[in-house]
Amino acid sequence: MSLARCPHCRTRHIVKYGFTKRTLVFKEISKTKVKVQRYICKRCSKTFQTDLTSLVDKNSNFTNELKSESEHLISYYLGSLKNVCKSFKKFFGITVSHQTIENWLFVNENILEFDLGRCSGYYVFDVEWIKINGEWKYRHKLLDSISNCIVADAIYDTEDENTVEKFLRESTANKNKIAITTDLDKKYASIILKLGFKHQLCIFHTKKSLNK
Ligand SMILES: [Zn+2]
Structure with missing residues (x-):
């Protein structure tokens, strides 16, 4: 700390x-072991260490510059997380799972939409539960089923006809519209037909349901 204060x-x-040892992952210099200066206060006897919060989150090894690089890359690769992982490996020698990158991208942003002029018109729609700051939310996700790119991704507090319709309408505006594949949730069918798509059912979920 340049001006150390308790x-x-x-x-x-x-x-x-003394020092605290940490392993940090920077964009250019990759994985690096660092020593963080610790201090002790002569007045209150408490110990503390150099504040690194502008550089890296407390519970993460990945620096903020690396995380913001992923935002840049995800738009560059038209939403393909797989390609973002590959490019971290290729250009910086850094191994990051796509789940980790997904977490960086979706915790702070409510909606991320990629302007894909090349959408095939065939989509897969899915809603999953995601825990953000201790609260369960509904993550609505639309994938292009040919390129496997994320077309749109948004997090809502609820999952009902209104949020699903709003999400699908906004994320497919001005894009090719052929078909949307979903699981067997009954409310999807009418919304999808109303928006001018064919409705297809996911083979995995359909088989599971027939077996039952
Ligand atoms: Zn003190």
């Missing part, structure tokens, strides 16, 4: 007190 009592009467 965060508890604000005094400058502090002395250096």
Whole structure:
């Protein structure tokens, strides 16, 4: 810290007190072991360390610059998480799972939409539960089933006819419209037909339901 102060009592009467070791992943220099300076306060006897929050989140090894690079890459690769993973590996020698990248991208953004002029017109629609800051939300996701790219992704507090229709209408505006594949949830059929698509049922879910 350039001007070290005790965060508890604000005094400058502090002395250096060893290091904490951390492994951080930077964009250019990849995985690096760092020593973070620790201090002890001479007035209140509490210990603390150099504040790195502008550089990296407390519970993450990946630096903020690396996370923001993923936002840039995801639009560059038309929403393909697989390609973002590959490019981290290829250009920076960094291995990151696509789940991790997904988490970086979707925690802070409510909606991410990619303007795909090349949408095939065939989509897969899915809603999944996602826990954000301790609360369960509904993540609505539309994939192009030919390219496997994410066309749109939005997080809502509820999943009902209104949110589904709003999401599908907005994310397919000005795009090719042929068919949308979903699971067997009954409310999807009327919405999808109303929006001018054919409705297809997911083979996996259909088989499961027939077996039952
Ligand atoms: Zn203090």
